[in-house]
Amino acid sequence: MNLLTLARLALASAWNRRYALGLTLLSIALAAALLLGVERLRAGARAGFSSALSGTDLVVGARGSSVQLLLYGVFRLGEATPNLSWASAQRIAAHPAVAWSVPISLGDAxxxxxxxxxxxGYFRHYQYGDGLSLAVAQGRAFDSLFEAVIGAEVARKLGYTLDQRIVLAHGSPEFELAEHADKPFRVVGILAPTGTPVDRSVYVSLESMEAIHIDWQGGMPVPGFSVPPELVQKFDLSPKTITAQLVGLKRRSDVFALQRELNEAPGEALTAAMPGVVLDQLWQMLAIGERALQAVSALVAAVSLAGLMAVILAGLDARRRELAILRSVGARPREVLALLLIEGLGITLAGCLLGLALLQLAVWLGGAWLQSRFGIGLAGSLPGEQEWARLCAILLTGLLASLLPAWRAYRISLADGLSPR
Known part of the structure; x- marks a missing residue:
């Protein structure tokens, strides 16, 4: 009996048990889609997180942890870092190797x-993804005091439009303190979605930040003292400190030399961090979470393949006469073994292909939404080398899962099949 004949027999036998095997095939398909989907999400999240800031050579702040500086200054996460003096920021901006610099000041929400x-300069120089620049979807950038530009998610969640009046509050987004109610801002621009922390921020000028705090001291308004908005321009609104500074160089080859120079500079203690290096360190810290996700998806695949083995094993008693008839017409034991292996491998292969199709459909339907909302870009192309390796692993595991029922069928004798108990 040749291989083609065995394949036809396996297909006919599977069709007779199509309902039970169909559920098993669906579970394998979902497991394969989950296994590949988790890997794509992991890779997409890592790429999206790493590409939230591109085109910036250094992030400079006061002396401290590079990871904390990047998380707070760029991603608005974690505890606040010490401030960098404005004098140091101006010195860095005037450095011969620096092409551009953008100050970042946080502390309000x-x-x-x-x-x-x-x-x-933030709207001109900030880049994300593969060198993409920020775009103003509506309105314009701020050009005077008490004007604000908002990110796409701020506009969407709060329902804001142009000319909206907003009031800022002192403190972090998680713990807002007293409001600057006497100095409201007007929304003059709304940024296009980027899928980065840019979408979740409100942007004002450094002078505006100084203006709303001009009658504050120690993080609280001075009792009995208030400067009206129309009079704040009579004061010096130059910032005293900032949170961080984004720096782009004329030649990227100078990045190591400038980083060392800033880290070792006399006077104010500084930290100059390369975003790519710091993000790699961060992902190494999160590696245990990645492995846990991969382990869960692999466990789901293993459970589905165990279900395949259970279904084939459970059907062996009902198929004893079928197998005995095959033996009686000349099928050898090894051909019965091959029949069961082909059946298990075929179901696993069909499940993998269906899972891959489901994943491609999910990427096609939800890829743009994930990119715009969470900055996670999912590859919609053909599987890569690692994904093919995972599919091959599922196929091999499915083949191994079919060995036990195939071995039992191999051991069933002709007499046992013709003389059911």
């Missing part, structure tokens, strides 16, 4: 979103 004090 608006209804759960971080407020970022910066300048218009």
């Amino acid at each position: 608006h209804r759960g979103f971080a407020v970022v004090g910066t300048n218009t």
Whole structure:
């Protein structure tokens, strides 16, 4: 009996048990889609997180942890870092190797979103993804006091439009303190979605940040003292400190030399961090979570393949006469063994292909939404080398799962099949 004949017999036998095997095939398909989907999500999340800031060579702040500086200054996460003096920031901006620099000042919030004090260079130089620049979807960038530009998620969640009046509050997004109610801002621009922390921020000028705190001291308003908005321009609104500074170099080859120079500079203690290196360190810290996700998806696949083995084993007693008839017409024991192996391998292969199709459909339907909302880009192309390796692992495991029922069928004798108990 040749291989083609065995394949036809396996297909006919599977069709007779199509309902039970169909559920098993579906479970294998879902397991394969989950296994590949978790890997794509992991890779997409890592790429999205790493590409939230591109085109920036250094992030400079006061002396401290590079990871904390990047998390707070760029991603608005974690505890606040010490501030960098404005004098040091100006010195760095004037360095011969520096092409551009963008100041970042944090410390205020608006209804759960971080407020970022910066300048218009932020909208020109900040890049994300594969060198993508920020775009203003509606309105324009701020150009005077008490004007704000909001991210796409801020506009969507709070229902804001242009000319919206907003009031900022002192503190973090998680713990907002007293409001700057006497100095409201007007929304003059809404940024296009990026899938990065840019979407979850409100942007104002550094001078505006100083203006709303001009009658504050020690993080609280001075009792009995208030400066009206129309009079704040009479004061010096130059910032005294900032949170961090984004730096782009004229030549990227100078990055190590400038980093060492800033880290070792006399005077104010500074930390100059390379975003790519710091993000790699961060992902190494999160590696245990990645492995846990991969382990869970592999466990789901193993359970599905165990279900395949259980279904084939459970059907052996009902198929004893079928197998005995095959033996009686000349099928050898090894051909019965091959029949069961082909059946298990076929179901596993069909499940893998169906799972891959389901994953591609999910990417096609939800890929753009994930990119715009969470910054997770899912590859919609053909599987890569690692994904093919995982599919092959599922196929091999399915083949191994079919060995036990195939071995039992091999051991069933002709007499046992023709003389049911």
